[in-house]
Amino acid sequence: MNFLEERIMKDGVVKEGNVLKVDSFLNHQMDIKLLNEMGEEFKRRFADKPINKILTIEASGIGIACITAQHFDVPVVFAKKSRSINLDGEMYVAEVESFTHKCINHVIVAQKFLTPADHVLIIDDFLANGCALQGLIQIVQSSGATVEGIGIAIEKGFQSGGRIIRNLGYQLESLAIVDGMNAETGEIRFREQ
Numbered sequence: 746m747n748f749l750e751e752r753i754m755k756d757g758v759v760k761e762g763n764v765l766k767v768d769s770f771l772n773h774q775m776d777i778k779l780l781n782e783m784g785e786e787f788k789r790r791f792a793d794k795p796i797n798k799i800l801t802i803e804a805s806g807i808g809i810a811c812i813t814a815q816h817f818d819v820p821v822v823f824a825k826k827s828r829s830i831n832l833d834g835e836m837y838v839a840e841v842e843s844f845t846h847k848c849i850n851h852v853i854v855a856q857k858f859l860t861p862a863d864h865v866l867i868i869d870d871f872l873a874n875g876c877a878l879q880g881l882i883q884i885v886q887s888s889g890a891t892v893e894g895i896g897i898a899i900e901k902g903f904q905s906g907g908r909i910i911r912n913l914g915y916q917l918e919s920l921a922i923v924d925g926m927n928a929e930t931g932e933i934r935f936r937e938q
């Protein structure tokens with residue numbers, strides 16, 4: 746097991762409905778040393794890529810993205826979520842369906858922060874169905890920038906997002922892939938990578 750899998754075993758809590766709570770160290774309270782190790786690991790896995798910008802989505806991707814960005818020495822842009830949009834013509838917009846909240850959100854990035862010259866690493870905390878991620882990819886494509894890779898903390902391997910994104914040909918690196926969980930026993934099964 747790697748450092749993140751070990752931490753998930755120690756402090757993650759399996760909830761009904763295939764939900765993994767990691768709010769004591771990842772997406773509510775944040776263990777900065779752990780996030781820093783994650784940043785180092787992303788840097789190692791994407792070392793050969795000419796990354797000049799990191800893109801994430803509010804809210805819980807931002808912390809991981811910022812600490813990762815210190816290892817790449819690049820700026821972070823975070824996409825904003827909005828139920829409605831005032832299209833002033835200077836935004837890239839993608840529609841994202843939330844399975845959890847059963848609604849459509851718009852994901853927005855100002856055009857001035859993504860250009861065809863950019864080589865982007867996308868970072869997020871969770872990958873489940875991959876709707877948010879597909880919205881971010883669509884925004885990068887709209888801008889003419891290049892997606893150099895995608896770094897995820899925890900992928901839920903039993904949901905479809907990871908397979909869809911890998912089939913599109915992207916280098917998707919998930920630090921932990923959960924292939925199964927049991928809310929009654931608390932058991933968590935990781936994919937061997």
Ligand code: G4P
Nearest residue numbers: 764765803804805806843844845871872873874875876877
């Ligand atoms: P998708 O983008 O992969 O399709 O995600 P989905 O709609 O399935 O999930 C909605 C939200 O729930 C996402 O956060 C996602 O990160 C989060 N999520 C999904 N599965 C789990 C889980 O097992 N545990 C935890 N803790 N979160 C999970 P969000 O609402 O878009 O963003 P944020 O504001 O929390 O960052």
Ligand code: NA
Nearest residue numbers: 805806870871
């Ligand atoms: Na997120």
Ligand code: NA
Nearest residue numbers: 772805870871
């Ligand atoms: Na989240």
